[in-house]
Amino acid sequence: METVTTTTAPANAWPNYTFDAALEASDRVNWRVEDLIGGNKRLDFSKSFLPESLARVEPLDFLSPASRLTLNQIRGHDYLYIFGLVEEFILPFVLDHARPLLRGNDARVRAFLNFASEEAKHIDLFKRFRSDFLVSFGSDCEVIGPPEAIAQAILSKHPLAVALVILHIEWMTQRHYLDSVAENNTLDPQFKSLLKHHWMEESQHAKLDTLMVRAISEASSEKERAAAIEGYLEIGGMLDGGLMQQVQFDIESLKRATGQTFTREESDRILEVQRQATRWTFLGSGMSHKNFLATAELIQPGARAKLEEVSVLFS
Helix, strand or coil: CCCCCCCCCCHHHCCCCCHHHHHHHHHHHCCCHHHCCECCECCCCCCECCCHHHHCCCCCCCCCHHHHHHHHHHHHHHHHHHHHHHHHHHHHHHHHHHHHHCCCCCHHHHHHHHHHHHHHHHHHHHHHHHHHHHHHHCCCCCCCCCHHHHHHHHHCCCHHHHHHHHHHHHHHHHHHHHHHHCCCCCECHHHHHHHHHHHHHHHHHHHHHHHHHHHHHHCCCHHHHHHHHHHHHHHHHHHHHHHHHHHHHHHHHHHHHHCCCCCHHHHHHHHHHHHHHHHHHHHHHHHCCHHHHHHHHHHCCCHHHHHHHHHHHHC
16 A cells, blocks of 8 residues: 555544444344244245335336236345345454454454454344245246355455445445435335344444444545545445346346236336436435535535436436
C-alpha cells in the first residue's frame, strides 16, 4: 500500500459509531440457527416470500396468479442464497482485517470477531434454508457459483474497494427490511423471520463496516481512494454479470416448477422485468442508500454524484 501523503476527511465528518455500542447491541440480539429453522418451522408456499418492491412479479400479467407466486418464491430462494454467497467473501475479509488487531484486548477486537462469527452463522442459516426450500418446493432451482470462485475474484481487488462493496450490502439489507419487510403482513412468517433475524445482526455490521472503511481509507493514499471507487464499480459489474445469469436460471426454474412453456415474447418480457428487479434488489438499492453515499463522499469528494448517476441504471 502506498504511503499516505494527503489529508483525509476530518474525524468529525464520520458517523459517531463506536465498537462498544456495536458489541453491546450484538450481544443483546444474538440468536441461534437452531431456533430459527427446522422442526415445525416450515415455509408456507401459499404465501409470497419477497415483497413486491423487490420481486416485481405483478407486471407479468400474462402469468397466472399461481405462476407469479411461484416466481416470487424462486426469487426469495435466490435472495437468501445470494446473501449466503456474498457472505462467503465477507467472512475472510473481516477476519483478515481483524488479524492485525488481535494483540489488543478491547471492544474493537471482540466486535470484529463477533462480526465474523455472525457472518459464518448466516452462511449456515442460508444453506439450511436452501435445503428446506428444495425439499418442499419440489423441483430444482439452479444457482450461480461456486461461491469460492466468486469470493476469490472479489478479494483480489483493493481492500478499500472490497470494504465498500460490503458496506453497500450491509446498508442494502437495512433498506430492504425496514422499507418493505418489517410492516408487510402478506409474507410467509417463516421467511420473514429469517429476514428479520438476519437484519437484526446486519444492523450492527453496517456500523462496524463503516468503521472498517474509515480505517482502511485513512491508511490509503488519495490515489488509492480514488481507485477504490472505480474498484467498487468494477466489482459491481462483476456481480451484475452473475445476477443476470441468475435471472436466466430463474426462468428455467419457473418452467420446471409450473410445467409451462413461454413464447419468445413472454420469455423476453420475463427477462426484461426480472433483470431490472434483480438489479434494483442487489445493486441499485445499496448504491443509492444515503448512508452509503455519504461514506463514499468522505472517501473521495465527487463520488456521491458519480454513484447517484450510475445507480439510476439499476432503479
